[in-house]
Amino acid sequence: MITRRKFFSGAAALVGASALAQRIAGGTQLLAAQTPGTQAPGNNANYRPVVTPNGSSLPWIMKGGVKEFHLIAEPVKREFAPGMMVNCWGYNGQTPGPTIEAVEGDRIRVLVTNKLPEPTTVHWHGFILPNGMDGVGGVTQKHIPPGETYAYEFTLRQHGAQMYHPHSDEMTQMAMGMEGFFIIHPKEGYPQPVDRHFLIFLQEWAIEPGTFTPNPNVMTDFNIFTFNSRVWPGTNPLVIRRNERVRISFANLSMDSHPIHFHGHRWWVVETDGGPIPKSGWWPEATVNVPPGTTRTVEFVADNPGDWPLHCHKNHHAMNAMSHNIPNVIGTDQKGVAQKIGKLVPGYMAMGETGMHDVTEMEGMMPRPRNTLPMMTGAGQFGPIEMGGMFTLLKVRDGITTYDDPGWYQNPPGTVASSVAGPGSSNEKLKEPGHHDHS
Numbered sequence: 001m002i003t004r005r006k007f008f009s010g011a012a013a014l015v016g017a018s019a020l021a022q023r024i025a026g027g028t029q030l031l032a033a034q035t036p037g038t039q040a041p042g043n044n045a046n047y048r049p050v051v052t053p054n055g056s057s058l059p060w061i062m063k064g065g066v067k068e069f070h071l072i073a074e075p076v077k078r079e080f081a082p083g084m085m086v087n088c089w090g091y092n093g094q095t096p097g098p099t100i101e102a103v104e105g106d107r108i109r110v111l112v113t114n115k116l117p118e119p120t121t122v123h124w125h126g127f128i129l130p131n132g133m134d135g136v137g138g139v140t141q142k143h144i145p146p147g148e149t150y151a152y153e154f155t156l157r158q159h160g161a162q163m164y165h166p167h168s169d170e171m172t173q174m175a176m177g178m179e180g181f182f183i184i185h186p187k188e189g190y191p192q193p194v195d196r197h198f199l200i201f202l203q204e205w206a207i208e209p210g211t212f213t214p215n216p217n218v219m220t221d222f223n224i225f226t227f228n229s230r231v232w233p234g235t236n237p238l239v240i241r242r243n244e245r246v247r248i249s250f251a252n253l254s255m256d257s258h259p260i261h262f263h264g265h266r267w268w269v270v271e272t273d274g275g276p277i278p279k280s281g282w283w284p285e286a287t288v289n290v291p292p293g294t295t296r297t298v299e300f301v302a303d304n305p306g307d308w309p310l311h312c313h314k315n316h317h318a319m320n321a322m323s324h325n326i327p328n329v330i331g332t333d334q335k336g337v338a339q340k341i342g343k344l345v346p347g348y349m350a351m352g353e354t355g356m357h358d359v360t361e362m363e364g365m366m367p368r369p370r371n372t373l374p375m376m377t378g379a380g381q382f383g384p385i386e387m388g389g390m391f392t393l394l395k396v397r398d399g400i401t402t403y404d405d406p407g408w409y410q411n412p413p414g415t416v417a418s419s420v421a422g423p424g425s426s427n428e429k430l431k432e433p434g435h436h437d438h439s
């Protein structure tokens with residue numbers, strides 16, 4: 001067996017001890033810059049701590065050779081984006097719950113204190129463990145009553161991106177936001193270590209405009225779609241130094257699949273909740289579908305600088321609640337009808353005659369129900385960003401020294417799409433409808 005120390009010194013000898021030490025020190029410093037308050041998981045130096053955007057990792061203490069974590073199941077208030085607070089359930093004040101990080105071979109103990117108004121359990125999704133630690137209420141253990149603390153203790157016999165969630169009144173508790181990542185790093189280190197490992201939990205919610213509490217009884221009509229329980233523009237960007245090797249793990253405990261797409265690069269699908277895929281089996285994608293009850297992990301080298309969207313490709317999932325049940329009036333001249341009705345029915349909104357573009361500007365002026373976000377929102381350097389929901393930006397930059405938000409990408413001159421057929425253009429041919437140039 002290769003110990004951590006042996007692995008570390010072996011790796012250091014390969015790439016040069018000082019360079020590696022510098023890289024690790026630099027990484028820790030940079031990580032601290034982006035996620036203040038995150039406690040690095042401790043004494044295993046052969047992995048890079050993960051980054052949970054808009055979230056954090058759970059600290060642990062060592063007790064007699066066992067890593068002990070403490071999860072507190074409780075109601076939490078979560079701001080999905082400025083202007084929208086939601087009454088959720090989660091762990092330790094957060095939804096998703098804090099990320100648990102440990103290393104294959106570790107003996108772990110997780111104390112679970114139930115501060116919910118009903119019983120709960122914690123199931124360790126995809127784990128190879130003793131049956132009695134599986135956390136299925138009624139099947140493998142008693143439900144944890146409100147006010148009590150149960151201990152789960154087992155040895156980690158695998159590595160990969162796993163999840164934890166209740167197996168007790170699942171429909172309610174997961175719909176309210178109870179879920180979290182459990183990342184198990186390989187004992188022997190990664191074959192190809194990454195510089196950045198981001199975690200994104202996919203979730204969908206039914207929160208009627210004007211209300212504050214998700215409706216867990218909904219089966220298909222979800223209207224809010226989140227990355228780590230945040231919607232654009234409340235989602236933190238993923239900031240990456242150019243040419244860094246990046247891993248992103250997605251987890252999904254919602255009722256729908258989410259095809260997550262990103263721009264400007266392609267990634268390899270390298271892992272599922274069944275474990276790492278051998279390198280010979282990796283496949284390239286620009287979109288990874290994440291079905292319910294799974295994790296998917298992708299890897300790529302971020303070699304293309306810019307601001308690159310990362311979003312669910314189900315188009316309504318990159319929108320907010322107001323977009324889903326509006327009258328379709330494409331091609332109909334409304335002549336201010338929407339504004340007139342809006343005065344009588346707050347929150348009334350219809351599509352624009354020519355689509356939704358005009359609505360993004362109109363939305364700001366129309367009354368909306370309380371605690372309700374615009375359907376699409378946020379402004380970029382070139383105008384309104386017609387998105388909401390499951391949307392964020394990868395910000396790949398040359399020469400950054402921290403992972404703080406670097407602002408908008410400064411495109412090199414002459415590399416931005418721009419008008420050639422407008423008034424005064426030298427290219428008159430492009431203005432003629434139906435023109436075909438066969439010369």
Ligand SMILES: [Cu+2]
Nearest residue numbers: 258312314317
């Ligand atoms: Cu989706």
